[in-house]
Structure formats: structure tokens, C-alpha cells
Amino acid sequence: MQHSTQRSRRSFLQSAPLVAAGGLVACGQAEQQAAPAVQSQQRFKWKMVTTWPKDFPALGTGANNLAHSIEALSGGRLHVKVYGAGELVPASGVFDAVSGGTAEMGHGAAYYWKGKHEATQFFSAVPFGLNAAEINGWLRYGGGQSLWDELYADFNLRAFPVGNTGVQMGGWFNREINTLADFSGLVMRMPGLGGEVMRRLEVTVKALPGGEIFQALKTGAIDATEWVGPYNDLAFGLHQAAQYYYWPGWHEPGTALECMVNKQALGALPADLQAVVEYACQAANDDMLSEFTARNSQALKTLVDEHGVQLRRFPDELLAQIGKVSAEVVAEIAGQDPFSSRVYDSFDAFRKNSIAYTHISEQAYTQARALTFG
Amino acid sequence: MQHSTQRSRRSFLQSAPLVAAGGLVACGQAEQQAAPAVQSQQRFKWKMVTTWPKDFPALGTGANNLAHSIEALSGGRLHVKVYGAGELVPASGVFDAVSGGTAEMGHGAAYYWKGKHEATQFFSAVPFGLNAAEINGWLRYGGGQSLWDELYADFNLRAFPVGNTGVQMGGWFNREINTLADFSGLVMRMPGLGGEVMRRLEVTVKALPGGEIFQALKTGAIDATEWVGPYNDLAFGLHQAAQYYYWPGWHEPGTALECMVNKQALGALPADLQAVVEYACQAANDDMLSEFTARNSQALKTLVDEHGVQLRRFPDELLAQIGKVSAEVVAEIAGQDPFSSRVYDSFDAFRKNSIAYTHISEQAYTQARALTFG
Numbered sequence: 001m002q003h004s005t006q007r008s009r010r011s012f013l014q015s016a017p018l019v020a021a022g023g024l025v026a027c028g029q030a031e032q033q034a035a036p037a038v039q040s041q042q043r044f045k046w047k048m049v050t051t052w053p054k055d056f057p058a059l060g061t062g063a064n065n066l067a068h069s070i071e072a073l074s075g076g077r078l079h080v081k082v083y084g085a086g087e088l089v090p091a092s093g094v095f096d097a098v099s100g101g102t103a104e105m106g107h108g109a110a111y112y113w114k115g116k117h118e119a120t121q122f123f124s125a126v127p128f129g130l131n132a133a134e135i136n137g138w139l140r141y142g143g144g145q146s147l148w149d150e151l152y153a154d155f156n157l158r159a160f161p162v163g164n165t166g167v168q169m170g171g172w173f174n175r176e177i178n179t180l181a182d183f184s185g186l187v188m189r190m191p192g193l194g195g196e197v198m199r200r201l202e203v204t205v206k207a208l209p210g211g212e213i214f215q216a217l218k219t220g221a222i223d224a225t226e227w228v229g230p231y232n233d234l235a236f237g238l239h240q241a242a243q244y245y246y247w248p249g250w251h252e253p254g255t256a257l258e259c260m261v262n263k264q265a266l267g268a269l270p271a272d273l274q275a276v277v278e279y280a281c282q283a284a285n286d287d288m289l290s291e292f293t294a295r296n297s298q299a300l301k302t303l304v305d306e307h308g309v310q311l312r313r314f315p316d317e318l319l320a321q322i323g324k325v326s327a328e329v330v331a332e333i334a335g336q337d338p339f340s341s342r343v344y345d346s347f348d349a350f351r352k353n354s355i356a357y358t359h360i361s362e363q364a365y366t367q368a369r370a371l372t373f374g
Numbered sequence: 375m376q377h378s379t380q381r382s383r384r385s386f387l388q389s390a391p392l393v394a395a396g397g398l399v400a401c402g403q404a405e406q407q408a409a410p411a412v413q414s415q416q417r418f419k420w421k422m423v424t425t426w427p428k429d430f431p432a433l434g435t436g437a438n439n440l441a442h443s444i445e446a447l448s449g450g451r452l453h454v455k456v457y458g459a460g461e462l463v464p465a466s467g468v469f470d471a472v473s474g475g476t477a478e479m480g481h482g483a484a485y486y487w488k489g490k491h492e493a494t495q496f497f498s499a500v501p502f503g504l505n506a507a508e509i510n511g512w513l514r515y516g517g518g519q520s521l522w523d524e525l526y527a528d529f530n531l532r533a534f535p536v537g538n539t540g541v542q543m544g545g546w547f548n549r550e551i552n553t554l555a556d557f558s559g560l561v562m563r564m565p566g567l568g569g570e571v572m573r574r575l576e577v578t579v580k581a582l583p584g585g586e587i588f589q590a591l592k593t594g595a596i597d598a599t600e601w602v603g604p605y606n607d608l609a610f611g612l613h614q615a616a617q618y619y620y621w622p623g624w625h626e627p628g629t630a631l632e633c634m635v636n637k638q639a640l641g642a643l644p645a646d647l648q649a650v651v652e653y654a655c656q657a658a659n660d661d662m663l664s665e666f667t668a669r670n671s672q673a674l675k676t677l678v679d680e681h682g683v684q685l686r687r688f689p690d691e692l693l694a695q696i697g698k699v700s701a702e703v704v705a706e707i708a709g710q711d712p713f714s715s716r717v718y719d720s721f722d723a724f725r726k727n728s729i730a731y732t733h734i735s736e737q738a739y740t741q742a743r744a745l746t747f748g
Contacts, residue, residue: 075646137667167735248738272449283656293511297731323746357671361541364622366737372697
């Protein structure tokens with residue numbers, strides 16, 4: 001590559017009023033402005049409630065990293081104290097706590113709030129949806145962020161993408177899965193829309209918190225489970241409770257994490273600290289995917305080489321059948337109300353273009369590389 | 375996914391002294407410290423020289439966005455003026471200008487500096503190397519950044535990843551390419567290691583600046599060219615000069631952009647502004663890949679639907695042959711000196727693990743999705 005002279009626009013920043021005020025407008029005016037001395041000395045102490053146990057690998061530590069970066073960027077003027085799930089409010093109470101102002105900031109994933117609105121799920125992960133790069137593209141340059149802002153405004157919140165797990169794994173099974181018939185009668189832990197898809201494939205779906213998965217699988221209370229990917233699954237020891245590790249994770253192809261911020265709390269910050277919150281989230285978004293990418297590939301090697309885990313791929317025909325049911329389940333959300341319909345249409349149009357482009361770029365490249373280096 | 379209680383470390387931040395000083399150490403001490411009033415009012419004016427024409431799509435505008443974010447994050451205390459290629463120094467002079475202090479900051483890609491050291495190329499793109507997510511994983515959590523720091527310290531520089539193009543396209547051709555014989559005698563524009571690979575496949579390789587590509591291809595001075603991807607290639611009008619658009623871009627599978635900073639200039643900033651530079655780069659790293667992901671998929675649709683471009687895939691056998699030669703070319707860099715050997719070993723080990731993991735995650739997922747939604 002190298003050079004031309006065309007102009008482009010940065011739709012994400014332009015759609016974000018706080019940066020328009022703090023950044024684009026301020027740019028070039030530095031020499032005329034006096035330093036905002038009073039603002040720059042004012043100190044703020046915020047609480048960040050999270051849906052993760054304290055220091056949970058990559059996700060809880062991601063919340064810690066975000067707080068550290070805000071501290072560093074603000075020179076200590078915005079101090080954020082991180083609370084693990086249950087320390088200030090339970091995991092399920094994070095949304096309400098930030099919406100109501102009990103905490104200024106929350107860290108989790110949007111699909112946890114489907115009880116508030118089904119459309120929240122498009123901003124984290126849907127079966128056969130967007131991968132990590134694609135969901136970031138949709139949010140920042142495809143209209144996704146403004147829809148998210150519109151949805152969360154009703155709850156007195158702003159939300160920012162703050163990390164991504166990448167493609168998750170398809171789950172742990174104690175028997176091989178070759179056809180739909182092998183799913184029938186299985187008792188499996190799988191939350192969310194993926195769980196709904198499995199339910200329609202005659203799987204008995206159980207909702208279990210993470211901390212109970214290992215014991216349930218070990219004792220046979222469940223036959224199968226999904227969790228995240230090699231890094232987190234190894235930490236849970238799931239390889240000690242099931243033999244087959246299936247791929248790919250069709251149900252969560254690039255789960256976006258969210259940082260939500262109470263609107264009044266954000267608005268009360270001076271413009272530079274508003275920018276600190278926004279850009280710290282964007283840096284964290286980059287960092288967490290990097291961590292998952294590196295640690296998952298290392299953990300996979302450990303699982304296979306040291307623990308003898310059997311990797312299995314869902315057969316093509318089965319994946320196509322799961323895909324068909326997934327499309328129905330996701331499209332049903334669109335039918336629930338006009339806003340959900342708009343989100344679905346935007347998401348689905350972006351997915352169509354992404355599939356065509358990913359086919360000739362990432363997908364084709366990784367295939368080609370595997371021919372020689374695999 | 376959902377929950378556990380394991381600890382992890384953030385190797386990237388820990389290896390970056392400037393944030394250790396400004397961020398991790400400061401965290402939790404906010405209440406004991408007085409605000410550094412003198413520092414926080416001090417203003418800095420920096421120059422950023424770039425290898426791109428001013429406002430060049432996604433790359434030059436990415437440099438502008440970086441300057442805007444630094445302005446916003448610093449509340450105007452660090453003002454960065456962006457210079458297009460040739461405005462202050464030519465594109466090829468960016469490295470020396472920042473190294474020598476003519477400018478405090480530079481924006482380009484590390485492989486432009488292979489004349490300084492061949493190993494620079496590992497920090498941007500190598501044929502059949504790492505994709506965007508993988509190179510970020512290697513840099514931040516796989517030891518890549520500390521090798522980059524070591525290399526650039528000799529030149530009085532710090533470097534930060536500041537964007538990524540994603541997988542590029544394989545190039546524009548005026549005839550179909552089915553076997554190695556079809557390459558023979560072709561005159562093609564392809565820079566860097568990819569160009570060296572093509573040279574060994576009996577292609578006559580020409581180095582042309584971006585601005586001359588269209589005319590050369592249109593007049594038949596060259597038979598083929600690579601550029602970036604659909605977004606940038608459409609802007610150049612390359613579809614008006616060649617019929618076949620080949621994929622995938624084996625030669626640049628996820629080109630990382632770099633921001634380099636003069637070490638003394640960085641060290642002269644107060645800790646919070648040092649953090650501003652680092653985190654602004656990380657946010658920009660996230661942003662540019664999002665922009666390329668969204669705009670490339672849209673531009674591909676335009677190229678095919680509106681301009682009737684013929685998409686062609688390099689055949690498997692040909693890709694495997696190119697891969698073999700690529701492996702030789704890249705491994706030769708390792709033989710040049712002990713440092714290059716260390717970089718190659720680190721990169722290659724990361725690639726091996728990444729190929730295994732990507733095979734069962736991104737690669738498998740995008741294949742599975744195409745079965746139903748393609």
C-alpha cells in the first residue's frame with residue numbers, strides 16, 4: 001500500500017457529542033484558550049460495578065485495567081473504584097445501579113439486560129452474527145453506536161464497547177455430536193439466544209452461573225456446557241469433566257463487552273475527563289481482544305498437549321441446520337417492536353456485506369495460510 | 375459465558391514504564407497526592423510527520439484522529455500539528471525526523487524502515503504472517519512490543535501500534551492467474567517482502583509510489599498491481615484499469631500502522647500526558663481497523679454491483695507454492711543477525727499457536743456462517 005488525497009469522515013466521533021465538545025471543537029483553539037484551571041484541579045471519585053467476580057480472567061481484570069487507564073489519563077483527577085459482582089450490587093443489578101446513580105459506571109455485556117429490552121442482545125452477541133472486527137465496524141462506522149445510544153438513553157445511560165472475547169468455543173460434550181439426533185435429550189448449559197436455539201433442537205437447556213458449571217458437568221447433572229474459550233475454560237478445569245471440546249462457537253462469534261456510564265455523572269465531568277472515559281474504553285476494547293487472542297491460543301495448546309483434550313468440529317450439515325434455526329430466533333426479536341426492527345435491519349445489512357467481504361479477506365487468508373503453515 | 379476468580383496479569387502495561395509510572399503506581403494513591411498543578415497547566419506543541427498525503431483515506435485521517443484525541447484527552451495541553459508527506463519532510467524521511475527530534479511524533483508503518491533494520495518488517499506485515507487480531511495479541515501479550523521497544527531504542531524512539539488495514543487484497547490483474555506459469559514475465563507493482571516473493575516467482579517487480587499506480591496500469595507500463603483493499607482501491611479507480619481483482623492478500627494479512635515518538639520528547643511530558651499519548655494510540659489502533667472493516671465491505675459491494683469487477687481467488691495449489699517461497703524469504707531475515715533471529719523466533723512461535731487456534735475459531739466460524747448466510 002501507499003498514498004492518495006481523498007477525504008473521509010469519522011462517523012463515530014461525530015456521533016458522540018462529548019468528544020465533539022471536548023476534542024474536535026477544541027482542536028486548533030489551544031493557543032487562544034486559557035487552561036480551564038478550576039476544572040482541571042477538580043477531583044472525582046466514581047464507583048464501577050461489574051458483572052464479574054473480582055479479578056476474573058480477562059473480563060474482571062479488563063475492568064481493573066479500564067480503571068487504571070482512567071486514573072493514568074486523568075492524572076488522578078478521576079478515580080474509579082472497581083467492585084466485583086456482589087460486592088456492592090449483584091451481577092444482575094449492575095444495569096439498574098448505574099441507571100439509577102448508585103454507581104457511576106458499570107462493566108458487563110449488553111445481552112445480560114435482555115429483560116430490559118430484547119434488542120440489547122445485538123450489542124453483545126447473537127448466534128451466527130458479527131465477529132469481533134465486524135461488530136466494532138458496525139458500532140463505530142455502520143450506525144450501531146447511535147442505535148445503542150438511542151436505546152440506552154431511555155435508561156439514563158451511555159454505553160461504550162470495552163472488549164471482545166473473539167469467537168467462543170462450541171462447548172464441552174461427553175459424547176460425539178454428528179447429527180441433530182445427537183442433541184436430542186441432552187441436558188446442556190447455554191444461556192441467551194444460543195440457549196433458545198438449542199431448546200428448539202430438543203436440548204434441555206439449563207441456566208447455571210459460571211461457578212456451578214464444573215460440578216454440574218462432573219456429577220452428570222448436565223451432559224454438556226458452553227463457557228467462553230480455551231483461556232477461561234482451562235481456568236475452570238472443564239477438561240476434567242468432559243472429553244470432547246467442540247468448535248466453532250456459532251452462538252457467540254465475538255462477544256462485545258460494555259462499559260455503561262450514568263448520563264448525569266458523565267455530563268458533570270469537564271470535557272477532557274469525558275474524553276478520558278470514552279478513549280479509555282476504546283483502548284480497553286483493543287486490549288481485551290488482544291489478550292484473548294494471545295491467551296486462548298496458548299491455552300488451547302495446553303489443553304491439547306498436556307491434557308489430551310479431544311477437539312471436534314460440528315459437521316457442516318449440522319451447522320447449517322443450527323444456522324437456520326438461529327436465523328429464525330434472531331429475526332423474531334425484530335418482530336417485537338419498531339425499534340428492535342430498526343436494530344435488526346441495520347445489523348443484518350451490515351452482516352450481509354461483512355459476510356461477502358470476510359469471505360475474500362480474513363476467511364480466505366486463514367484458509368490459505370493453513371495450506372502451507374497449518 | 376459468565377464468572378470465576380482467577381488472576382491474570384497485563385503484560386503490555388507492565389512492560390511499558392511510562393504507564394507504570396503514570397497509571398499503575400498512581401492508582402489508589404489519588405487521595406494522598408496533591409494535584410501536580412504546575413505540570414497540568416504546562417502546554418506542549420508537537421509536530422506529527424506522516425508517510426501519507428494529508429487526509430489520505432483511513433491512514434492520513436487516522437493520523438488526524440490521533441491528533442484530535444490527544445487534544446481532547448489533554449484538554450488542549452498537548453497540541454499536535456499533523457503534516458502530510460512532503461509538507462515538512464518527505465515520506466521516506468519520517469523515521470529520521472522523529473529519531474533526530476525535527477518532529478516529536480511520526481505516523482506510518484514499520485516496514486518502510488527496513489533500510490534501518492530488516493526486522494522492522496515483523497512489526498507491520500510479512501507474507502503469510504499474523505492477521506490484525508494476532509499481531510495485536512503478539513505485540514501486547516506475546517512479547518512483540520518489548521522486542522519492538524528494544525529495536526527502536528537504538529534509534530531514540532518509542533513505537534506504538536496505531537491501526538491496522540486488516541487482510542489486504544491480492545491485487546489487480548489484466549489476465550487470469552491459475553498457475554505459477556501465469557506469473558512468469560508479468561510486470562507487477564508490489565513493495566516489500568511480497569515483492570521479493572514475486573521476484574522469485576519470475577515476476578518483474580516495480581516499485582511505484584501510490585500516486586503513479588493508476589496511470590502505469592492504465593497505460594500498460596505494468597500488468598498488475600497490489601494496493602490496499604476495496605476502500606482505498608476504489609478511491610484510486612483501479613477498477614478502471616484492470617479487470618480481475620484477486621484475493622486473498624497473502625503478502626499483507628493485517629498490516630499494522632505505527633506511531634513513533636521521540637524518546638526525549640515523550641520523557642519531557644508529565645506522566646498523565648505520557649499516558650495520553652500511549653492510550654490515544656491504543657484507541658486509534660481499535661478505531662482504524664473498525665473503519666477499514668466497515669468501509670471495505672461497503673466498497674466491495676460498490677466495486678462488484680456498480681462497476682462489474684470480476685473477483686477471482688488464487689487457486690489453492692498456487693497459494694501453497696507462494697506460501698513456500700514466502701516462508702523462505704521471511705526466514706532469511708532471521709539469519710541476518712542475532713536480534714532478527716530473536717524476533718523471528720518469537721513471531722514464528724506465536725504464529726504457530728495462532729494458526730491452530732484461528733483454525734478452530736475465526737476461520738471455522740466464518741466458514742460455518744457462510745454455509746447458511748453466505
